[in-house]
Amino acid sequence: MCLAIPTQIKAIASDGTATVELGGVEREISLIMTPEAKVGDYVLVHTGYAITLMDPEEAQASLEIFAEIAALEDSLP
Amino acid sequence: MKFIDEFRDPTLARALITQVRREVAAHPECRPVRLMEFCGGHTHAIFHFGLRQMLEGDVEMRSGPGCPVCVTAARDLDRAMALADAQPNVILTTFGDMVRVPGSRGTLQEIRAEGADVRIVYSPLDALALAQAHPDHEVIFLGVGFETTAPGIAAALLQAEQASTPNFSVLSLHKLTPPAMRAILDAGEVALDGIIGPGHVSAVIGSDAWAFLAEDYGMPCAVAGFEPLDLLSAIAALVHARVEGKPEVINTYARSVRAKGNPVAQGMLDQVFEVTAANWRGFGEVPASGLSLKATLAHRDAAQRFPVEVDPVEEPIGCRCGEVLRGVIDPTDCALFRRACTPRNPIGPCMVSAEGACAAYYKYGEPIAG
């Protein structure tokens, strides 16, 4: 239910399986739930399937908010 | 590791913790803010990263029933074990999480030692591959898990149909999370200010699926990921909602969760499963909360393909897993916890599953003296 990891698609085979990579470790998974995924995209992988595409822009936006919070906290007594 | 390490940054984490503490300090009438983390993976992460201690006094967390292993009814587990013995050529495949959970006659691990062919797989596709490699065996997959996991089983079943692999079937014990949340709130046993919503379930069903919490129950919900910054930002959002008195659904895991979720995955669920009542350990029967195979796939429904007799099961005396799962008590409130019930000798499922609240509390939650 919970253990899903963000991975990058390195290659896509003609049968809809992809080779994804995280931290140098690769595995073959199914893209059947994310047919729009392309090489280079990031997908969330759970039990051998990509269950959604990840959104790097949203990730960046979140991190920027956190950085702002950190800057704000630094400036307070 | 991209999308993981950045969300574990200690400096940013400490800033979020400070922010939460400051907001609660400014509104002492809210203290402690009482939150439920629905998902077992969140319970595990909160303990693993030590977040509970960092917010002690200001935020109190109760674990919910979001551990699919913990809420598997004992009778269903007995059914799975009976299937392993149904025919000599059965291979029962399962996720690792299930093998140590005790049913009436032991665990899957124990019946394997007695000669049953029980195999751990990482993916239902591995089970399907096994069926294709061994046409003389019946491969049964033990389908446990919520909406994150069920689409994968659906996809494997559809693939089995397409490939005409006759010897692959599933025992579907899949359950749905929103009905469980409703059941907890309807029961009114636990006072909460907010709910941390399951991030990976939501990647499939969408953050909009939780709108009912705010609309029907006035309960704020923050959909959260599993890294420290994800959890802390969700907690911060819920603290803020509590302070403002504004029930809303906040998606703090936008890099993985869309408002509508993944329609392709949802479509697979619709193709393969229908919604039925399900038996939740600790809750009893909850209407419209389980997934059963559609009639068109009856030939792949292990429960129908291999009818087995299973007696009703009584919960072990003194076991309070049900109350733990409903968030009514903490594991430490159970008289068996850490005494008769330990990971080495688990009495209820909450202690066996790695995600179970009792296992998490046991592993991580002991107060550190000195």
Place this chain on the structure above:
Amino acid sequence: MKTSAPEQVGPPAKRAARGRHAAAERVLLAHGSGGSLSHELIRDLFVRYFDNALLASMGDSAILDDLPPGRLALTTDSYVVQPLFFPGGDIGELAVCGTVNDLAVMGARPLYLTAGFILEEGLPMADLERVVVSMAATAREAGVQIVTGDTKVVDRGAADGLFINTAGVGVVPPGIELGPHRLQPDDVLLINGTVGDHGMAVMMQREGLTFGSSLQSDTAPLNGLIAHVLAELPDAVHWMRDATRGGVATVLNEWAEGTSLGIEIVESRIPVREEVRAACEFLGLDPLYTANEGKVIIAVAEESAPAALGILREHPRGREAAAIGRVTSDHPGRVTLETPYGARRIVQMLTGAQLPRIC
């Protein structure tokens, strides 16, 4: 339980037609029965590769003359790893290193090993040879001799290809005394390199859990490294243990439980390879509980810790050595970990093996 299906062998009629040479391609029950086939196996494989006078004399026992002064150390272990060959090692290498290391961490100089083989009928002879070659090479590296052994063959299906037992004899030089009684508060805990490599490298090869990466098992004899440290700092080293099954967390818990002391470790100081972290993320495992076969935890007196770390790092098997924590009089019997967020939490003992999970 077998984790992979045995290869199919042709029906008996075909085998007879191929003749004597073909029959030697696989281990047969006859190879374990003491007759001429057994003798040929021992002579052509074990004696040939292990290559020492004691073994060549093929006595029922090996007589060990000229042992150096000191206390005798004896240990034994059995090796049943599946698969037999994994990235960075094999069962043979493991069988030598595991026993050599069990002697070395007690402060003993490993000298002689025994090797008992239980072979499954049908095991390809090429695989057996590969394992034996590996054992010979590892024994040479560790400076030990395999001087006696045994071979039995069991029916197909009764063993996972090959089981090995090795026993080892060594001598603890006078003046070296390591043990739990020497552990004291403020002792610093060192480790000679990254954790979890072996466990994850082996996981890679298992059915249904295969990953492609450059991750290698860390199987290695540590007696050279340990002798080096003991030679330089004989009194400062208090206790050592190799962190095999159950990982670092298990060793530390055993230390804490067995003494009336506590142990504190700092998560950010524990060296872990990126690939091991990533593989653990995939499977929901924790590197702290994952097996190692070339890692030793060393408790040293606080004042000698910087020097000890330097000595470790000079050695090829200690380049990535780190100080990961300390012994304390706080929380006796318990191991705690400091997270990067400043909190401390308990590190419990494992109940059974770590299992891959989806939750």
